[in-house]
Amino acid sequence: MTYEMVKRLGESIPAGLPNSLRDHGLLVSTATGLYGWGAELEAVYSGLANALSAEVTGAEPIVLHFPPVLPRAVFEKSEYVSSFPHLFGAVHAFRGDEGAHESLERAVTKGEDWGGHTRLTDFVLAPAVCYSVYPLFGGTVLDRGRAVDASGFCFRHEPSTEPGRLVSFRLREFVRIGSPADASTWFEEWNERSSAFVRRLGLKVRVEAASDPFFGTSGQVMAENQREEGMKAEVVVPIGDHPVAVASINLHRDHFGRIFDIQAADGEPAHSACVGFGLERLAFALVDAHGPRTSQWPDEVRESLWGGGPGAPGRGLSGPS
């Protein structure tokens, strides 16, 4: 019943997503690159969250969840606007009187661009989860390296029908802050572990040297440097015919330590590294590889996600499947 309704609603999904998602009603479309999802996909996200928690337990991380919104002050400090101005979303709000409200309403009704009736607030949309983490350690000296397990919704302004390229999506990041050795060890370790994790989900994995989508001509140079110095890798899996990065491993050197005034035990700026997993991309790849019904996924994949416990979607007995 539930599934059939989501399926019917899902028929509004645009072409460009793999058939398994478009035709099987796992998503409903609300705009280009923006989707709602039903109970079955939510169970996959929960399963992925559980499986990732199990991966990082040994590091005894500080577990933190963040809202989809980041303080503008943190964003400005982060230098994101220098590197990725084309991707951020800033929150604007209306702060006028009743006269100004009438003008705003008129502009909306006429279908005009009403952006000028609003003003920048103290908030931006979080472009990544780890930007919420660094300021918490600002102005401190770390006696030893710290691991943080951070979750939240992120936003990137790149509306697209490309599979897995969403404007609003969940990111799970394991962040390490400490000495240069702490960070580089984390980077090396998660290069291995993240691809092994994705492979255990029954996905065809390729690990690639990668670079961030830096803006403009000077950005091209930064991207080349990043790639040459081996500071970013991506775990790439197929969704339909498209190779899609489902995880990225990033070495920041002392970039965030400097910016947010975090010192390692020796008084030098702390180094950091993080690995980020895109939950929607992983879920879409799983559906593409194993089919739209989680009840029919391979045992070992179900075991990884739900451990066979009561949270597992049933094998055709009940629930959304």
Place this chain on the structure above:
Amino acid sequence: MTYEMVKRLGESIPAGLPNSLRDHGLLVSTATGLYGWGAELEAVYSGLANALSAEVTGAEPIVLHFPPVLPRAVFEKSEYVSSFPHLFGAVHAFRGDEGAHESLERAVTKGEDWGGHTRLTDFVLAPAVCYSVYPLFGGTVLDRGRAVDASGFCFRHEPSTEPGRLVSFRLREFVRIGSPADASTWFEEWNERSSAFVRRLGLKVRVEAASDPFFGTSGQVMAENQREEGMKAEVVVPIGDHPVAVASINLHRDHFGRIFDIQAADGEPAHSACVGFGLERLAFALVDAHGPRTSQWPDEVRESLWGGGPGAPGRGLSGPS
């Protein structure tokens, strides 16, 4: 370990929140009205989500989750900007060339208001979850009433240290769309059920006639009408000394049916009603009433939230408590 670290990070929480939250490190502050949270509070949110699912199962709802972002086209159609212009958040982005990027960077570096360097996008922050629901039924005739169980993050631009008044928060909404009788029955039913639900969590409940925070002088008239016609009620509980609405029950009559072109079986505009639960406010009230350690909460409350299953935070044996 995890708990102690979150506690230390949590010391940056501003005054104004109840001591139980401020002092016990359940939250970390990122800005006024904006908080990250640790594993223990996340377990409470999960427990509340489970308990609410159990409440609505009988109605066989369509289960849908939505991202924190809403298409601007839906927002414009919803008439939100007429009623609550002071609360919405619109997403702006930068779309310039390298020269424009230099100007933007300069404005950010100088601490100027850089809002004018960005333009309105096709996205706004979701002010409520049910706005994502109505358009899915747009242009249809409902052969019978529909129930939707909808979840997501919402944004309201009212930064505050008032307990439970967050700028970014999770809303769980049970929406009914159908005939006038479908909607009014839902409204009456959830007037009872939502307060009974909150009472079973061991909270001191008061149900009050309420009105929405409509903008301006004409808004005052709308609020008075809404209250007189009994179209909104709130379930209010104490957090510290503050009475806080943790649930609201709303009768929309044919407002959304008209706007989004949804017809009831008789061809008339569909009526709708919804009940919304604020998960953060419920969690904060629980901590305020039962203390900061979920392991020490009353058995019946733990049973409601976690059913005593493996998802339940341990009684001091393991996990975050």
